[in-house]
Amino acid sequence: MSIEGVDFALRRRAEERDRISGDLLDLDSHPSYQLLEGARLTGETRRRWDEAQARAVTLWWLFDAYRGVLDRAQELRAGKPDLAALTALLTGPSVELKPENVPVEKRSLLRAAGEWITLDTVVARMDAAYRDVAAMVAAADDAWSALLPRLEQADSARRSAQDLLRDLDGGDPDLDRIGAGIDRIRAAVTADPLGSAAPGGKLGGELDGLLADLTARRGLLEQAARIRAEYGDRTRRLGARIAQVAEAENEARSIRATVLVKIASPALPALPDQSAALRNRLGALETARDRWLELVERLTELERAVDGALASARTATESMAGLIGRRDELRGRLQAYHAKVVRLGSAEDAALGELYGEARALLWTAPCDLRKATVAITAYQRAISRIGVAE
Structure with missing residues (x-):
């Protein structure tokens, strides 16, 4: 190589070294790389991360060897140029891979002889190792990206539900069960994102089920909060509606008596008689005061029962009045x-x-x-x- 060729090759290799160094630092500082390094991994992720770490060690080892040859070439160029030596370093098999320098996890008891390779070969091997490590990090990042946002959504909904529950001064075993399920899935996703996000995996479907349960439970807690705020008004309205039921049932009895006198052998519906039982249920609600989650179901069911009883009484009246x-x-x-x-x-x-x-x-x-x-x-x-x- 001429002196101009040597200088050009040194500049190109220096730029290549700096670019590779930057890529390696970017890989090390990638959030998913940092998560993988700090997590207690299990399953498929642990297996692939162990392989990736071994490749990363090889990658840095090759980079150090590459950088060492380039440093020697730059030192040699700084003095009286030896074009033959510089040409050998920059284009020939100048990188010695000694068996004793092989990383422990890559060694064998059957030591191979040392190997001499060119800078281009070193770069090719670094590129292959880098791609392997980056592919594993990207796979973990994709898995976490698929599941962690949904877990964050679940945690946000759970915190909101827990805030409502604290305002109600009560406990909720169902919410505890849902929360435990979310925590368990989060631990599994953190420890083994690749296994958790694998096609056909159960965690995604289980998380969907927990999110649905959480949405329903939060809705129930919101109902409980509304009932606590509206309890007095709703029970007064229920009392008035039950009075309407009693009035409608009295009208049905009156019409029935009239029909029995005026119509021969009438086919009459069963006489409605629910108002007394409904009053008793309304009074029994007081025994559950401050148990607002329980009151949600009981009050809602009572409101439906009152509406049904009123409709039944009016239908019976209309049916019997129809004979007249x-x-x-x-x-x-x-x-x-x-x-x-x-x-x-x-x-x-x-x-x-x-x-x-x-x-x-x-x-x-x-x-x-x-x-x-x-x-x-x-x-x-x-x-x-x-x-x-x-x-």
């Missing part, structure tokens, strides 16, 4: 048919008069047989049609 309505509707139809007969001059028709009288007697006699009355009106209508008095 049916009788009145049949009366109206009979009167309309009769008015039409009179208007068309057939009021003296004996057969029509008999049929009209029979239907009227059925409809204005208590109790009224609705089935027979319906049959009688139908017969009256057909008779009108037969003699030409169409509707």
Whole structure:
């Protein structure tokens, strides 16, 4: 090599050394690299990290050998240049890899002979080792990136739920169970991110389940906080609604009594009678005061029961009142048919008069047989049609 070629090669190698040094320092300072170094690893991550650490030791060992040759070349160039020696250092097999310099974890009891390689070969081997270590760090980083944010989300939701629980001055075994599950998954993810994030792994699905449970539990705690703030108003409203239930049940009983007098053999629904039991349940809520999580379920169930009882009483009333309505509707139809007969001059028709009288007697006699009355009106209508008095 000429002196100009030597200087160019030295500059290029110095730049290469600085770039490699920077890459190695960046790798060492990578957050996931630091986490891996400081964590108590287990499973697949431990196995691969042990391999990566061995490669990292080899990487630094090769870099030190590379740097040593380059330092010698720069010292030689600083004095009276020996172009042959400089050319040998920069282009020939100038890096000696002595068996005694091999890292302990890479040694064998069967010592191989020393090896001489070129700077380019050293760089190629460093590049391969660097890629192996960086790939392992990237895999761990990807695994942590997939799971740790969800764990942070779970922890944030848990802290929020715990704040609500403290305000309620109570305990919640379910929240404790969920928290223990999150802590266990966090420990597993921290110790073995590669195993935790492996395809088909159970931790991701388990974490999803815990997040769903936590969301539901936090919602229940929020309900409990609202109930504590609104308890007086809600129980007063419940009392008023139960009074409406009692009133609706009394109306149903009254209608039932009327139907039994006015309608023969009616098919009646069961008589609703829940207001007394609902009042007792409302009074029993006081025994659970300050146990707000328990009150969430009991108060919510009672509100549903009151709404259901009121709807049931009103439905029963409407059903029974419908029988009276049916009788009145049949009366109206009979009167309309009769008015039409009179208007068309057939009021003296004996057969029509008999049929009209029979239907009227059925409809204005208590109790009224609705089935027979319906049959009688139908017969009256057909008779009108037969003699030409169409509707």
